[in-house]
Amino acid sequence: MSEDYEELARREELRVDRARSKRVKDEDLFKTLEEVFDLKTVMALYQMINSGPIDSVFGAVKAGKESRVYWAKGKSGEDLAVKIYLTSSMEFKKSIRQYIQGDPRFRDSKDHRQLIYTWAQKEFKNLSQAKGAGVRVPRPIHVHQNILVMEFIGDGGEPAPMLKDLRDGEVDARIYEDVIGMLERLYRDAGLVHADLSEYNVMVHEGKAYFIDLGQAVLKTHPMADTFLSRDVGNIIRFFEKRGLNPPDPESVIKWLKRQ
Ligand SMILES: Nc1ncnc2c1ncn2[C@@H]1O[C@H](COP(=O)(O)OP(=O)(O)OP(=O)(O)O)[C@@H](O)[C@H]1O
Ligand SMILES: [Mg+2]
Structure with missing residues (x-):
C-alpha cells in the first residue's frame, strides 16, 4: 500500500x-x-x-x-x-x-x-x-x-490557543461576555446545543471566541438537549469561576437562554 x-x-x-x-x-x-x-x-x-x-x-x-x-x-x-x-x-x-x-x-x-x-x-x-x-x-x-x-x-499553521490556554490576566469579563453571547446565538438562533462545550473546545483568536468541535452538537429538540445544555453551561461557568471571575450561577444562565 x-x-x-x-x-x-x-x-x-x-x-x-x-x-x-x-x-x-x-x-x-x-x-x-x-x-x-x-x-x-x-x-x-x-x-x-x-x-x-x-x-x-x-x-x-x-x-x-x-x-x-x-x-x-x-x-x-x-x-x-x-x-x-x-x-x-x-x-x-x-x-x-x-x-x-x-x-x-x-x-x-x-x-x-x-x-x-x-x-x-x-x-x-x-x-x-x-x-x-x-x-x-x-x-x-x-x-x-x-x-x-x-x-x-x-x-501560519499555528492554531489559535484554546480558552484553557489563556493566562489568568487574559480571562476577563470581555471574553466571558463573548463566550456567553456565542452560546446565546447557538441556542436561540441556530437552535443547537454544543453538547461538549468547555474551555477545551473554544479557541480564542484575535481576542474573539470560536466554538469548535461541533460533531456532537444536537438540535434543541433532541431528547437529551436539556441535559447537554446544563452540562455545557456548567462547564463554562465553572471555568470562569476558577479563573477568578464572578459569573452568574448556571441555573440563571440556562433560564436566560430559555427565555421566551
Ligand atoms: N478550524 C481549526 N483551525 C485550527 N485548529 C483547529 C481547528 N479545528 C481544530 N483545531 C485544533 O485541533 C484540535 C482538535 O480539534 P477538535 O476538538 O475539533 O477535535 P477532537 O477530535 O474532538 O479532539 P479532542 O478529543 O482533543 O477534543 C483543537 O484543539 C485545535 O487545536
Ligand atoms: Mg475537541
Whole structure:
C-alpha cells in the first residue's frame, strides 16, 4: 500500500511540503497518514488534493483518539484545517450513537464506516447551521467521507490557543461576555446545543471566541438537549469561576437562554 501510494503521488505530482511541516518533523507525512488511516481515507484525501479544495497538506496540528487535524493550504493559498475522523475506533462508535439517534437530520447506521461518515456530515451541517446564525465557528468548506475541511483558526499553521490556554490576566469579563453571547446565538438562533462545550473546545483568536468541535452538537429538540445544555453551561461557568471571575450561577444562565 505504501509503495502504491508513493507511486500515485509521484505520478500526479502531489505536493506535500514536508519542510514546512511544523509538528511532524522528520516523518513522511503520507507514510504517517497510511499508518493511521486506511486506504479509503488516504485515497479520499488524495482526491481532495487532486480535484477538491486542498492544494497541499502539512503536518498534524493535533492527534486525538478519534480524529486528527491537519494544517493545509487551499487552491488560493489560504490556510485550511482538515479534520480526519478515524474509522477504526469502536469506542467512538458507541459514544456517538446517542448524538445521532434522536436527530431527525441524520440516520443511524449499523455500518461502522457509514456511521463515521454521518458524523463528519453532522459536524459539517452543525458548523453551517451555527455559521448561518452568526455564531463564530470555523467556516465549513467541504466534507467527504470521514474528512472535513474548514477555515483554519490561527496564523501560519499555528492554531489559535484554546480558552484553557489563556493566562489568568487574559480571562476577563470581555471574553466571558463573548463566550456567553456565542452560546446565546447557538441556542436561540441556530437552535443547537454544543453538547461538549468547555474551555477545551473554544479557541480564542484575535481576542474573539470560536466554538469548535461541533460533531456532537444536537438540535434543541433532541431528547437529551436539556441535559447537554446544563452540562455545557456548567462547564463554562465553572471555568470562569476558577479563573477568578464572578459569573452568574448556571441555573440563571440556562433560564436566560430559555427565555421566551
Ligand atoms: N478550524 C481549526 N483551525 C485550527 N485548529 C483547529 C481547528 N479545528 C481544530 N483545531 C485544533 O485541533 C484540535 C482538535 O480539534 P477538535 O476538538 O475539533 O477535535 P477532537 O477530535 O474532538 O479532539 P479532542 O478529543 O482533543 O477534543 C483543537 O484543539 C485545535 O487545536
Ligand atoms: Mg475537541
